[in-house]
Amino acid sequence: MNDTFLLSAIIFLPAVGALLLSALDSKAVDAIRMFSLGITIATFALTLMLWSKFDYEATGIQMHVAYEWIPTWNIFYRLGFDGISLPLIILTSFVSMLACVASWSINKLHKGYFILFLLLETGMLGVFLSLDFFLFFVFWEVMLLPMYFLIGVWGGPRKEYAAIKFFLYTLAGGVLMLIAMLMLYFASGGTTESFNLIELAKAASGAADAKLTSTLSGSMQVTAFVLLFIGFAIKLPAFPVHTWLPDAHVEAPTPISMILAGVLLKLGGYGIIRIAFPLCPYGAAQAAYFVVAIGVISLIYGAFAALAQTDFKRMVAYSSVSHMGYVLIGLGVWKIVDSATINANMWLMGINGAMFQMVAHGVSSAGMFFMVGVIYDRVHHRDLNKFGGLMGRMPLYSGLAAGLFFAGLGLPGLCGFIGEIFVVLSAWNYSPMLAIVSASGVILTAGYILWALQRVYLGAEYTGPHSEDITPINAREATVGGILLAFAIFLGVYPAVVFNVMKKSTSELVTSMQAGYAKAEGTVTAGDEAAAGETQEEAAVLSEPKNDDIPPAQVQQQEAVDSLDSQLVRFDQAVP
Amino acid sequence: MFSDLLNKLNSDTTGSLQHHFGAELWLSVTIVVMLLFRLLSLDRFVPTFIVALVGAAAAGWAAFGQFSEIVAADGVAPLTFFGDMLRHDLFSVFFRIFLALFLILTIALTVLTGIPDNEDAPDFYSLLLGATIGMMIMASANNLLMLFLGVEMASVPSYAMVGFLKGRKPSSEAALKYVVYGAGAAGVMLYGISLVAGVLGTGDMSLMAERLSIVAESGSAGFGDPEVRTVALGVMLVMVGLAFKLSLVPFHFWCPDAFEGASAEVAGFLSVASKAGAFALLVRFCIGLSGVPATAELMTAFGIGLGAIACVTATFGNLAAYTQRNIKRLLAYSTIAHAGYMLMAVAALLVMINSGSAKALTHDINACIGGLLYYLAVYLFMNLGAFAVVALVRNYTFNEDVDSFKGLIGQSPALCITMLVCLFSLIGVPPFGGWVGKFMIFASVYKAAQLHWAMYVVLAVGGLNTVFSVFYYLRIIRAMVLEERPADAPSVKLPSMEGYYVCVLAGMVLLLGLAPGLVNGLTAIASKAGDSVMAVIGR
Incomplete structure (x- = not known):
């Protein structure tokens, strides 16, 4: 299969499905459901095919395709993927497929719902696959429209408020991103301004083979980084721009909550790692402490807020705020002393942890939201204080739910643990104080999750309303829950499946960011710059450094890469 | 000698009539034919709208002929005709095609909605075509006199059209308000024109900048010079007239009232066509005063002033729209806000062409004018689409309140989806055309901000x-999609033709945001048009 066709098919298959769906009779509910499910399964299969073509040994972008879209503005239809986007692409199609199964519980206007659902999937996959900033932005905003209606029409009692709040926050973030986009575009040199994310990143890092030059000064880089960061932090969401999330998640129907928590939040993290970091390395370095601090505040604040909730779904929503804090901490632990990176391998570990945390959270939070939805469908309330004793009434459901909540808690052996431990360990190198604070977040997490489990599943008997409607979990629900739990366990015991995919890309990111910082800092002389380019390539293929006159920073990068490799080897050995 | 003059006049007139004035001529002929048809009672056999449509199509065809001629002879120098009164270049041709296309779409809409009835049709279409001729003249004016003539030719029929629903009191009231404001603004503008022309000794807009640098005492054209102060005052007064046409704050008061009183079809026409003509005129006027070092300071200040007006206009329009219940009034305020966005492009243009590095910025200056034209092109479809839906729904519900749209999606999905597309495009969300236009304007403002910090403020306000x-x-x-339709609400059914009509508009909005060939072709042509209008400065 042709590369262009495969990538385009992954993005647009759901959209084509939505188009075909509109031709179906709106009363044929089962046909609509099965057709949509078929489309999401086919999309998942296509993403697996993408994985099968993934070259573990290669660095950089794979399957890079580009076609002119608006040549007068140098805008391209540019697609491709690497180790950073691939796990998230697969996560997206995977969660979408399960959310589609969960959508059986939607009980009105089925046709409209599934059309919007499929359009949403197109938007999400488009964001992860596009490598042109303009195209990225188009897909980013395209997701807004279906999401607005999905929350606004099919949501809970305060759906309109939640929908407009979501729309406004995201649009405001989009406007900031647009300004940063213009800054980067016009700074990319002469009449050959470009939105090409790969070339912009190369220009920022001063790579030897860069085709563009970046005229962005250090202070402009900081401005651009802050604009981009706010735009992505809204999506992530990070304190203090997280307030749309509890409303949107609580009011959205269950499958949409799964998508919101499982995929949409990852777009924020992906945006930072794909755009904000590589395009503004100096800005990232300057703002690193700020990023980590925001992450720690989100982590602790989200955990405390979750403790205070009486609404089951709201508690899960705040747990998302808390868990996404780890992502920011992991990304930001870039320790620079006297213009030299200290222990780059620890930072690399943090980035890996953040990436893993995104994938793990995608599985566990989607599962948690689904579990809340299952019980809500039966008893029509979510008041934590009116639950209890479900373990006796719905044993299978309670078991699955307990497993998924423990995964969210970060119990060793389940997926949540790996990301958290990587991030907390790497934070120690950066700032022991912040590491201690973030580690203590685990205690709070354990607190609210165990307390919720106790209030909902344990206890003598269920005394809340609609007690007579409590029926055991059905086969469809058990399938979704079971698959999610299976993946939570699988990722917990064999995390290398994710690490192997992304290790080349993240280590490349770390080296190019350091080069970019050095370039902006002006510590690298013209001669060394060429060496930096070479070293970067060498580092990319993990060969031994040949030159003795490589600056210490680069040697450290080399060590960083080697060290990560040995870490991963250890992981490989640890798991039979 | 006198005969020479006559001969020249004759050759200039006859030659130009066919080549450069064909579109306007076709429209004039159509007006005469329509009125004659009624006189001879032929309109019982041939519906007037068919004559009007044919005339508009002929005008469009003539303009398209001019367009392909210019594109084929790539690089032909723009020329003036009718004794330097009008200017023929890609820019004016762009607007001719734009206006002819818009005319066809508006006539089609009036046929679908049944306003005007058969009896009034010749009157209505004469006014419509007459106003369009005025706007075409606005787009090609090269002289301050033509500026005034064009504005008035576009305005006077518009007054009558606003008051066209004769039996309705709000309609007459709206027309009266519009006339009074219009007359006042025209008077002020005429005073401004006489000041400018009096000091500069010419009405030719392409010569204004040079003359000003000659007239100014020290040649620096600073504000200390009394002549310059007089010209600055004149420019401001002319701006009053243009601001009235563009409905910029603080000359916007007529707009919501006129739109509320007028039928939605007329409101749609006024919101797009007269804005387009006025922007064309503003661009020509601004360029005429720019380009020489002597006026750089003055015009940069003017540009930043326009930027400030743009900020106030966009903000005011958006905030005032929030409390409206009548959907036409709401769209009127949205129109005001969009005039603000488009004015940002003009402000950016002025800052760029009056900077020291104007030569190096040629590409960006062209892109700036191109962005404005692109925005107008998208605006045509998205705003007309919104007004068309209002008009079509009104025919069923006899109501133009936002509440009458409640739950419409269940009854008439095609109308609703068109409205959704148009509104999202007006917000500026991808993948619709409005986003591409907005992006281009913001990009130009950002580029101008590299030259003057004040444009950063404009950019931030635009984003906000x-x-x-x-x-x-x-x-x-929300009313259309999220709310339930009240049980007692009149039902809206959708005959197929209306559905096709609005779907074409929605489709164009979508295509202008996505289709590679269309987006790129139009941006390229729009920048070329920008290049042609810049020829006045003679880089």
């Missing part, structure tokens, strides 16, 4: 306004 505007557009969307 995008967020403000969400509130009231989403109110319509």
Whole structure:
């Protein structure tokens, strides 16, 4: 299969499905459901095919395709993927497929719902696959429209408020991103301004083979980084721009909550790692402490807020705020002393942890939201204080739910643990104080999750309303829950499946960011710059450094890469 | 000698009539034919709208002929005709095609909605075509006199059209308000024109900048010079007239009232066509005063002033729209806000062409004018689409309140989806055309901000306004999609022709945001048009 066709098919298959769906009779509910499910399964299969073509040994972008879209503005239809986007692409199609199964519980206007659902999937996959900033932005905003209606029409009692709040926050973030986009575009040199994310990143890092030059000064880089960061932090969401999330998640129907928590939040993290970091390395370095601090505040604040909730779904929503804090901490632990990176391998570990945390959270939070939805469908309330004793009434459901909540808690052996431990360990190198604070977040997490489990599943008997409607979990629900739990366990015991995919890309990111910082800092002389380019390539293929006159920073990068490799080897050995 | 003059006049007139004035001529002929048809009672056999449509199509065809001629002879120098009164270049041809296309779409809409009835049709279409001729003249004016003539030729029929629903009191009231404001603004503008022409000794807009640098005492054209102060005053007064046409704050008061009183079809026409003509005129006027070092300071200040007006206009329009219940009034305020966005492009243009590095910025200056034209092109479809839906729904519900749109999606999905597309495009959300236009304007403002910090403020206000505007557009969307249709609400059915019509508009909005060939072709042509209008400065 042709590369262009495969990538385009992954993005647009759901959209084509939505188009075909509109031709179906709106009363044929089962046909609509099965057709949509078929489309999401086919999309998942296509993403697996993408994985099968993934070259573990290669660095950089794979399957890079580009076609002119608006040549007068140098805008391209540019697609491709690497180790950073691939796990998230697969996560997206995977969660979408399960959310589609969960959508059986939607009980009105089925046709409209599934059309919007499929359009949403197109938007999400488009964001992860596009490598042109303009195209990225188009897909980013395209997701807004279906999401607005999905929350606004099919949501809970305060759906309109939640929908407009979501729309406004995201649009405001989009406007900031647009300004940063213009800054980067016009700074990319002469009449050959470009939105090409790969070339912009190369220009920022001063790579030897860069085709563009970046005229962005250090202070402009900081401005651009802050604009981009706010735009992505809204999506992530990070304190203090997280307030749309509890409303949107609580009011959205269950499958949409799964998508919101499982995929949409990852777009924020992906945006930072794909755009904000590589395009503004100096800005990232300057703002690193700020990023980590925001992450720690989100982590602790989200955990405390979750403790205070009486609404089951709201508690899960705040747990998302808390868990996404780890992502920011992991990304930001870039320790620079006297213009030299200290222990780059620890930072690399943090980035890996953040990436893993995104994938793990995608599985566990989607599962948690689904579990809340299952019980809500039966008893029509979510008041934590009116639950209890479900373990006796719905044993299978309670078991699955307990497993998924423990995964969210970060119990060793389940997926949540790996990301958290990587991030907390790497934070120690950066700032022991912040590491201690973030580690203590685990205690709070354990607190609210165990307390919720106790209030909902344990206890003598269920005394809340609609007690007579409590029926055991059905086969469809058990399938979704079971698959999610299976993946939570699988990722917990064999995390290398994710690490192997992304290790080349993240280590490349770390080296190019350091080069970019050095370039902006002006510590690298013209001669060394060429060496930096070479070293970067060498580092990319993990060969031994040949030159003795490589600056210490680069040697450290080399060590960083080697060290990560040995870490991963250890992981490989640890798991039979 | 006198005969020479006559001969020249004759050759200039006859030669230009065919080549450069064909579109306007076709429209004039159509007006005469329509009126004659009624005189001879032929309109019982041939419906007037067919004559009007044929005339508009002929005008469009003539303009398209001019267009392909210019494109084929790539690089032909723009020329003036009728004794330097009008200017023929890609820019004016762009607007001729734009206006002819818009005329066809508006006539089609009036046929679908049944306003005007058969009896009034010749009157209505004469006014419509007459106003369009005025706007075409605005787009090609090269002289201050033509500026005034064009504005008035476009305005006077518009007054009558606003008051066309003769039996309705609000309609007459709206027309009266419009006339009074219009007359006042025209008077002020005429005073400004006489000041400018009096000091500079010419009405030729392409010569204004040079003359000013000659007239100014020290040749620096600073504000200390009394002549320059007089010209600055004149420019400001001319701006009053143009601001009235563009409905810029603080000359916007007529706009909501006129739109509320007029039928939605007329409101749609006024909101797009007269704005387009006025922007063309503003661009020509501004370029005429720019380009020489002597006026750089003055015109940069003027540009930043326009930027400030743009900020106030966009913000005011968006905030005032929030409380409206009548959907036409709401769209009127949205029109005001969009005039603000488009004015940002003009402000950026002025800052760029009057900077020291104007030569190096040629590409960006062209892109700036191109962005404005692109925005107008998208605006044509998205605003007409919104007004068309209002007009079509009104025919069933006899109501133009936002509430009458409640739950419409269940009854008439095609109308609703068109409205959704148009409104999201007006907000500026991808993948619709409005987003591409907005992006280009913001990009130009950002580029201008590299030259003057004040444009950063304009950019920030523009971005902020995008967020403000969400509130009231989403109110319509919420009413249509999220709310239930009240049981006693009249039902809206959708005959097929109307459905096709609005779907074409929605499709164009979508294509202008996505289709590679269309987007790129139009941006390329729009920048070329920008290049042609810049020829006045003679880089």
